[in-house]
Amino acid sequence: MDAQRLKDNFAHVAEQGDAVALFFYSDLFVRNPHLRDMFPVGMTGQRDKLLRALGRIVSQADDLPTLVPFLQQLGRDHRRFGIIAEHYPSVGASLIATLRHFSGSTWTDEIAEDWNAAYTLVAKVMLEAADEDALSRPAWWNGQVIGVERRRFDIAVLRVQPDRPLPYLAGQSVAVEVPARLRQWRYYSMANAPRPDHTVDFHVRLVDGGPVSSVLVRTMKTGDHLRMGAPIGVLTLDESSGRDMLLVAGSTGLAPLKAILEQVARRPIPPRVHLYFGARNRDGLYDLEDLTKLAHEHAWLTVVPAVSDESAGHGFSTLLQSGDGDVEYGNLPDVVARHGPWSAHDAYVCGPAEMVGRTVERLESLGVERARIRLETFADAQR
Structure with a gap:
């Protein structure tokens, strides 16, 4: 299997955009009408996922240590849809037909062999992961x-x-x-x-x-x-660390960080924890009452709410008198930065992609090692 030849061919095919996924699913359902009920009625999102997955697989074709865990998770995920071993040849046949169609005159026997070898490997890894997963837990x-x-x-x-x-x-x-x-x-x-x-x-x-x-x-x-479905994700607590912690949550990105906060509270001696909870306006701080209560109960916890779209004038004064504690004004990464230093902390960040990206950049500039920053964005969560 020539990884570079695969990448070049897929780059050529991908230039056709959404038409590639449209052709693939049309071919799949014409050949196998019984498979249509395994997919959502609206296929737009599904077509996007197909192209993203194919792009990632091809880009990592020569990096198996990175690619294999991704394929294993795909195999486990597909259990929710009732995918079984008998379905894989049908998918492979439609995939090859799609690639041949959009490759046009550039399609060769060598490229066909490359794709067949690649799909055989992909199917093997996914099926083995699904079978192993089925031994220990249900599909949903x-x-x-x-x-x-x-x-x-x-x-x-x-x-x-x-x-x-x-x-x-x-x-x-x-x-x-x-x-x-x-x-x-x-x-x-x-x-x-x-x-x-x-x-x-x-x-x-x-x-x-x-x-x-x-x-x-x-x-x-x-x-x-x-x-x-089965739990996934790596935004989890590093139980081996004894360092203080910084939690940065934008909107409902608070959810996994609140779970981590509960886990920390069960330790005999919790570390110092600073939780920054941000939203566009005061109304968006939907869980502030509960967080404030937690901070009152645990001396090791500091909660700092922040809003980005309120004015610093009369509206801001009203926020300070809300009864839920001081509310900071400014973009969340800026608020976090001005409360540092954080170089001795483990950081956990979750929320909108732009906020997460900017927060990570600011933390790195403030001396926090990238290896000690765990993150997830809303886009990551939907993969």
Whole structure:
């Protein structure tokens, strides 16, 4: 298998954009009509995911230590959709047909052999990971909503009772599917550390055009059901570290960091923890009351809320008198930077991609080693 030849061919094919994924799925469903029900009704998002996954696989074709873990997770993820070994040859046939079609005159027997070898490897790794995963856990957990709090028009906090214990680490996420949006899975982080009763909390923000978030925020009620996939994610607590901690959360990026905070609280001697919670305006600090209560209960915890779009005039004075403690004004990375130094801390950052990126840059400029910064963005969570 010639990795560079694969990359060159895929670069040529990818120039056709969305037409590539459209052709692939059309070919797949014409050849295998029974597979159509395994996919969502609206395929736009699915086509985007296909191209992103193919692009990543091809770009790492000559870097197996990096590629294999990604393929293993893909294999485990595909269990939620009912994908089994018998489906892989059909997908492979449609993939080769698509690549041949868009390659035109550049298609050769050598390129065909490269793609067949690559797909054989991809399928093998994914299937082995799926089979191993099936030995220890189900493809999904059924959950019942036992509590709903609508904190504002676009943010809801849900408490869910799984039908069986859901083992996870504080900071991890699960894919969620609701009956009204079958086969449209979206990732949400648990907002609590594991509990004896196995319940989990989700902080859900309404995303413009988001098919799952719209249901969870606007229509979900106590007694409703949903499904949850297996936990994933590396935004987890480094239990081996004895350093103080910096947590930086933008909007509902607070969820995994609040779970980590709960985990820290269970230590016999917790480290000093500074939690910065940011939003555009005061109303966006949807969990500030609970965070303030936690800070009052734990002397090792400092909570600093921040807003970026409020004026520093009369509106800001009103914020300072809100009863929830001082609220800082400014973009979250700037607020965090002016409260340093943080070079002796472990940092955990989650939220909108731009905020996370800027925060990481500022922390590195302030002497925090990149290896001690764990992060996740909303885009990362949806992969």
